[in-house]
Amino acid sequence: MKVFCILSDERAFHSRSPVMFSTVLRRQGINAVYVPFMVQPASLGRAMEGLRVLNIAGANVTAPFKETIIPHLDGLSEGARFIGAINTIVRDGDKLKGYNTNAIGIMDAMRAAGFNVEDKSALVFGTGGAARTVAFILTWLRAREVWVVGRNAERARAIVTAFSGRGMDPAVLAGLPLPAQIVINATSVSSPEEAADLAGLVETLDLRGCELMLDLNYGRRRNFWQDKARALGVHFMDGLSPLAFQARRTLQLWTGIQVPPEEFIRALQNGDGQAM
Helix, strand or coil: CEEEEEEECHHHHHCCHHHHHHHHHHHCCCCEEEEEEECCHHHHHHHHHHHHHCCCCEEEECCCCCCCCHHHCCEECHHHHHHCCCCEEEEECCEEEEECCHHHHHHHHHHHCCCCCCCCEEEEECCCHHHHHHHHHHHHCCCCEEEEECCCHHHHHHHHHHHCCEEECHHHCCCCECCCCEEEECCCCCCCCCCHHHHHHHHHCECCCCCEEEECCCCCCCCHHHHHHHHHCCEEECCHHHHHHHHHHHHHHHHCCCCCHHHHHHHCCCCCCCCC
């Protein structure tokens, strides 16, 4: 039996990945399990050695380790090296190689929703690994302009320097007309309880030209990004669809087996992993 896992902090236990992958593995007749591992940031290097020692067959990586885990890997795919963040680890003997299937998952999810990014302007919230991934795929899909919003000006500047675009301080956004057709939340917060200040800011944003609001998080009882999309009358997408599409790519890297994305989406629905 093979063992796959997801690495994060306490958020590992809130991820839908274990339910989703376990369901798909079972339905495909693959003799494997998928489990969450909570890792303290100071123990990340030892956790990676644990993957080798325990013969873990493959791993997913999510916040807060998408960037900091890179020095502990033996290699990166070309895409992961360019993006500077990973979400998937593939094992080859004792070697661990990092990949980024998040970017292609976001692309696939937007295309499945019938949304074309080309020549659209985008507003991206966040300056971590998820934001780097989003900025990369938007640039790859020929977005006209990408604005990266974050309180850490240095990290925002690093993203736009790598992928083109412009960094913005959230303090200047209130009341400012924002000609963005796409708004993507790549921060880790989506509910007022998590970040009342950001919730208040989003409520005041002038996004009259918005066509799509995508929140890479999921499972919140109340979601202020969804509230804003509803107020604007625009399409809202949470992170479950990108999760399903990237998981399909990840499973193919681990096993060589191609499973339709619908199988992953079905595994996240009623009876097999309804969103929290």
